[in-house]
Amino acid sequence: DLEALEHEGQEYIKTLDVATGFRRNRASLAEWAYTSNLTKENEERKIHVQLEISKEDKVAWEETKMYKWQDFQDLSLRRMFKKYSQLGASALPDDKYKKFMQVISDMESNYATAKICSYKNESKCDLSLEPDITEIFSKSQDPEELKHAWVQWHRAAGAPARDNFTEYVQLDNEAAQLNDFKNVAEWWLSEYEVPDFEAQIAALWEDVKPLYQQLHAYVRKRLRDKYGDQVVSARGPIPAHLLGNMWAQTWSNIESFTRPYPDKKEMDVTQAMKDQNYTALKMFQMSDEFFRSLNLTAMPELFWKNSIIEKPSDRDMVCHASAWDFFDGKDFRIKQCTTVDYEYFQTTHHEMGHIQYFLQYKHQPVVFRDGANPGFHEAVGDTIALSVSSPKHLRRVGLSNGEAEDDQTEINQLYKMGIDKIVFLPFAYTLDLFRYGVFRGTTAPEDYNCHYWNLRESLQGVEPPVNRTEEDFDAAAKYHVSADVEYARYYVSFIIQFQFHRALCQLAGEYVPEDFTKKLVDCDIYQSVAAGNALSNMLKMGSSKPWPDAMEALTGQRLMSADGLLEYFRPLHEWLQAENQRTGEHIGWEPSKMQYC
Numbered sequence: 001d002l003e004a005l006e007h008e009g010q011e012y013i014k015t016l017d018v019a020t021g022f023r024r025n026r027a028s029l030a031e032w033a034y035t036s037n038l039t040k041e042n043e044e045r046k047i048h049v050q051l052e053i054s055k056e057d058k059v060a061w062e063e064t065k066m067y068k069w070q071d072f073q074d075l076s077l078r079r080m081f082k083k084y085s086q087l088g089a090s091a092l093p094d095d096k097y098k099k100f101m102q103v104i105s106d107m108e109s110n111y112a113t114a115k116i117c118s119y120k121n122e123s124k125c126d127l128s129l130e131p132d133i134t135e136i137f138s139k140s141q142d143p144e145e146l147k148h149a150w151v152q153w154h155r156a157a158g159a160p161a162r163d164n165f166t167e168y169v170q171l172d173n174e175a176a177q178l179n180d181f182k183n184v185a186e187w188w189l190s191e192y193e194v195p196d197f198e199a200q201i202a203a204l205w206e207d208v209k210p211l212y213q214q215l216h217a218y219v220r221k222r223l224r225d226k227y228g229d230q231v232v233s234a235r236g237p238i239p240a241h242l243l244g245n246m247w248a249q250t251w252s253n254i255e256s257f258t259r260p261y262p263d264k265k266e267m268d269v270t271q272a273m274k275d276q277n278y279t280a281l282k283m284f285q286m287s288d289e290f291f292r293s294l295n296l297t298a299m300p301e302l303f304w305k306n307s308i309i310e311k312p313s314d315r316d317m318v319c320h321a322s323a324w325d326f327f328d329g330k331d332f333r334i335k336q337c338t339t340v341d342y343e344y345f346q347t348t349h350h351e352m353g354h355i356q357y358f359l360q361y362k363h364q365p366v367v368f369r370d371g372a373n374p375g376f377h378e379a380v381g382d383t384i385a386l387s388v389s390s391p392k393h394l395r396r397v398g399l400s401n402g403e404a405e406d407d408q409t410e411i412n413q414l415y416k417m418g419i420d421k422i423v424f425l426p427f428a429y430t431l432d433l434f435r436y437g438v439f440r441g442t443t444a445p446e447d448y449n450c451h452y453w454n455l456r457e458s459l460q461g462v463e464p465p466v467n468r469t470e471e472d473f474d475a476a477a478k479y480h481v482s483a484d485v486e487y488a489r490y491y492v493s494f495i496i497q498f499q500f501h502r503a504l505c506q507l508a509g510e511y512v513p514e515d516f517t518k519k520l521v522d523c524d525i526y527q528s529v530a531a532g533n534a535l536s537n538m539l540k541m542g543s544s545k546p547w548p549d550a551m552e553a554l555t556g557q558r559l560m561s562a563d564g565l566l567e568y569f570r571p572l573h574e575w576l577q578a579e580n581q582r583t584g585e586h587i588g589w590e591p592s593k594m595q596y597c
C-alpha cells in the first residue's frame with residue numbers, strides 16, 4: 001500500500017543521501033587539489049574523479065525513477081526526491097561529459113594563469129590579475145596605463161576562451177535538454193523556483209535604475225573634471241577602464257577623488273590596516289570574531305588548518321576567492337589570495353559568510369545543504385559586511401578616526417557604499433542577460449562581443465576604452481564566464497542583503513524607522529545575539545524549503561524587494577538629484593562613438 005511504499009522511499013533516500021555525501025566529498029577534494037595546484041596531472045585526476053562520480057550519479061538517478069515520489073505525503077521527502085530527480089551534467093554520455101569537464105577546465109586555467117606585460121616596462125611580462133593588475137586598477141590615475149592593462153588583460157584572458165566557450169555552450173545545452181530544460185538559461189532560472197524570476201529581476205532593475213542614472217551622471221562629471229572632456233564626454237557612456245575595476249563592477253577605488261565633500265576627513269581604511277600591521281590571518285580572525293559575537297558558530301579547527309589564505313609563490317593556483325564545503329560536517333575551507341586592504345577585508349567577510357552558511361545547515365540531509373536560492377549564499381557575508389563598513393564599527397575596531405557623523409560625512413559614507421553596491425547591479429544583470437541570450441541561441445558566436453557591449457552600454461552606461469571586434473571575446477575576461485559560474489546570484493544578493501540588513505538592524509535595536517538617532521546607514525549589529533539568532537534560524541533551513549519561506553523567517557517578507565536598498569540610499573538619491581540639477585548634468589547617456597559591432 002501507499003504507506004509502505006512511502007516508508008520504503010524514506011529508507012532509500014536516507015541511504016542515497018549518505019552515499020551522495022561521500023561522492024561530493026571526493027569531488028570537492030579532487031577539485032580542491034587541482035584549483036590549488038594547477039598541474040596537468042591534477043587536472044587529469046580531477047576529471048577522472050568527476051567522470052567516475054557522474055557514473056555513480058546516473059545509477060542512483062535510474063533508481064529514484066522507480067519510486068512514485070510525486071504521490072508521497074511527506075513534503076520534505078518529496079522535495080528530496082525532486083532534487084535527486086535532477087541529474088545535472090552527469091546526464092551527458094561519458095565521452096561528452098569528459099569533453100564538457102575538459103573545456104571548462106581549460107577556460108578556467110587559462111584565466112587563472114593569464115599574464116600581461118607592464119605598461120612602464122614592456123619587458124616585464126609576468127603580471128597576474130592578482131595582485132598585480134588589481135593593484136594597477138586600484139592605484140593608477142593614468143588613463144593610458146589603465147587602457148593598456150585593460151586591453152592586454154582582455155586579450156590574454158578573454159579572446160583565447162572563445163572556441164572553448166562555444167563548445168561549452170553546445171554541451172551545456174545538451175545537458176539541459178537531457179534534464180528536460182529547453183536550454184541552460186531556463187535551467188539556471190529554475191534554481192530560483194519561481195516561474196517569473198526573470199521578470200522579477202527586470203522589475204527590480206526598473207526600481208533601481210533612476211538612482212543608478214543619477215549616480216552615473218555625477219561620477220561621469222567628476223571623472224570629466226579630473227581627466228578632461230577629451231577622455232570623458234559630457235553626455236556619453238563612461239569609458240570602462242576609468243572606474244577603478246577591470247570590469248567596472250564596483251567603483252570604490254575612485255572614491256578618494258570623486259566623493260561629494262572632499263574636504264571632509266576621509267577614513268583610509270586600507271592605510272589604517274597597513275599602519276596597524278594587519279595580516280591575512282588577522283583579517284580572518286576578526287571576521288570569525290564578528291560571527292561569534294552574534295552567537296553564530298566559530299570556524300572549526302580544520303578550517304584554520306586546511307584553508308589557503310595567501311597566494312602561494314611556488315605554483316599556479318586559481319586565485320579567485322572561493323569557499324568550500326567538503327560535505328563531511330567537519331572540513332570547510334576558503335581559498336583566496338588575500339592582500340591587506342579594505343577590498344579584501346570585505347571579500348574575507350563575504351567568503352566567511354559562505355562558511356557560516358555551511359556550518360549552520362550541516363545537520364541537514366546532503367541534498368538540502370545549499371542556499372535557499374543561490375543569491376542567499378552570496379548575501380550572508382555581504383550582509384555582515386554592511387555592519388562592518390559602518391563608520392561606527394570601523395571606529396569601534398580602530399580602523400577609522402573619522403569624526404562623528406554630520407550631514408556631509410553621511411553623504412560621503414552613502415556615496416562610498418553606493419559606488420560599491422548600486423553600480424554593481426547593472427553589471428551583474430548584464431553578465432547573465434548576455435549568457436541567457438547565448439544559451440537561447442539569440443546570440444550566435446559571431447555576435448558574442450557585439451551583443452555583450454550592446455548590453456553593457458545600454459544597461460551600465462559604459463563603453464570599451466578601444467574599439468572591439470569579434471576577434472575579441474570580452475565576456476570571458478570575467479572569471480565567472482570562464483569558470484561556468486552563474487551570476488544572477490550576485491544580482492539577487494545585492495538586493496536581498498539590504499532586506500536582511502534592515503531586518504537584523506531592527507532586531508538589534510540599531511535601526512528604528514523615523515527615529516533619526518537610529519539610522520540604517522549607522523547600523524552595526526555587532527554583538528547582537530537577537531540578530532544572530534534570527535539569522536541562524538534562516539540559515540539552518542538550507543534549501544529544505546522554498547526561498548520565500550526562508551526570506552519570511554528573517555524579514556517577514558516573502559518577495560525580493562528593492563525597498564531595503566532604496567530606503568538605505570534615499571538621502572544619497574536626494575543629494576544626487578539636487579547636485580546634478582545644480583551642475584546641469586545630463587542624466588543618462590547618448591550612444592557610444594566606440595566601434596564594437
Ligand SMILES: C=C(C[SeH])C(=O)N1CCC[C@H]1C(=O)O
Nearest residue numbers: 249320321322323347350490
Ligand atoms: C567573492 C566572490 C566569490 Se563567490 C565573487 O565572485 N564575487 C563577490 C561579489 C561579486 C563576485 C565577483 O567577484 O564578481
Ligand SMILES: [Zn+2]
Nearest residue numbers: 350354377378
Ligand atoms: Zn560568494
